[in-house]
Amino acid sequence: VLTQSPDFQSVTPKEKVSITCRASQNIGTTLHWYQQKPDQSPKLVIKFASQSISGGPSRFSGSGSGTDFTLTINSLEVEDVATYYCHQSSDFPYTFGQGTKLDIK
């Protein structure tokens, strides 16, 4: 089971935002982060806990291993307002966190 916090956060542009994901068991670094905007497909933003995606914005970073993980957005931009999901691919069944929705304050 993956548990994200918070479920919802009001944010302002240029703010530093952190979202956490806690796994119920040790999953190493097989933890990935996705961004989903309304009526769009999910988009991978961080893979294997801390690896950035080629061509993706550098303001997204990830950290953690084992059971505790963090997605950080440095200097948030309006276009980053979305719902973010963590996902583990360590064991079957793969699971997603419940999502963290960001909106503009």
Place this chain on the structure above:
Amino acid sequence: EVQLVESGGGLVQPGGSLRLSCAASGFTFSDYWMNWVRQAPGKGLEWVANIKRDGSEKYYVESVKGRFTISRDDAKNSLYLQMNSLRVEDTGVYYCARTYGTGRSSALYLWGQGTLVTVSS
């Protein structure tokens, strides 16, 4: 262009069947594990199933075991999901997704636009 395009969704009665398809283009389909992920209306993402590069391994979420079957045809660059004994709770948008790398534990990098399945009487 590298893309995935799903089709086959629609309205079906409880207990009915549907077959979803996902057409891949722009990459070597046979190199990658492929996945189905669904999203109920207004809800989060749920991984449904995946299949190994050569089709020799298939995995499912518990709630669909025995009812859904994932398959692939590498000659047609296509992924399928046969859904039988459909339930109201299977309603949602179904996405096919390709892994980032060729390993099993890779992240889901390439996603289709999704196809809507509605199970209702």
